[in-house]
Amino acid sequence: MSDPYPRAPSTHVPVLRLGDVLLVTLQGDLHDSTAEQLQQDIGEAIARSSVSGVVIDISGVEIVDSFLGRVLAEIAAKARLLAAQTVVAGMRPAVAITLVELGLTLPGMRTALDAQDALGMLTRQAASSRPAHARQESP
């Protein structure tokens, strides 16, 4: 918060796998190139590991402009293509208010209070949409 300089561009945003959910935590001021790299990394991670959900924790993000908004929307679109749900978690109230006035909607994305809430949403949904024996049916 009191950091007087923009954070050095993190070339790598951690993408964590929890069961069949990817958890991505965004922090600080994301440079455009970092956001684009992230979009590519997540796309590849979803394709590689066939997850059912992606949680993007933005509680550490101070602003979402139309560039980051587009990156989030494209991640969600890519996830949906691969049958995964995207949940954006922990959006700060000031960011949410600003997004509305900016006129941005985040299409194809659900929102959750925090990452834990998001994981709960995805787990409940997987439990209710999965037939009882679906786990055994693949060879």
Next chain:
Amino acid sequence: MQTAGRVEASLPISSDMDLAWVRQHVRQTAAELGFGLVEQTKLVTAASELARNTLVHGGGGRLESVRLANGHVRGLRLTFADDGPGIPDVERALTDGYTSGDGLGMGLGGARRLVHEFSIDSGPDAGTRVTVISWTVRPPHPRGEV
């Protein structure tokens, strides 16, 4: 009476690293002037949109920021200037969803909604200057009517 302070800063806008500097500068200055968190966030977001336009559409340029005072109310004026191709049709450029590139087309119109005063000076081959002002206390007159 409205008084303009010295030019607080003049920042280059020629890389996405510079966009981060612009956001940082606007955040810090707005906080020092006493803007609330929501108003800071709106102003930083508007600045991010306009600085990116300067970079992407204008081919790079500068931000000049000036602190303002109107009685006890403080303000921040941000001018984004480039010598790029200019905007041939400003009304169309302000329309939500209009983009000449591959953006969302929400930056210019969105930035206008996020600040108290907004003006564009541009034309074909004339470069572009976008000036925005926000106050720590919302002015009594409707947005943009000065």
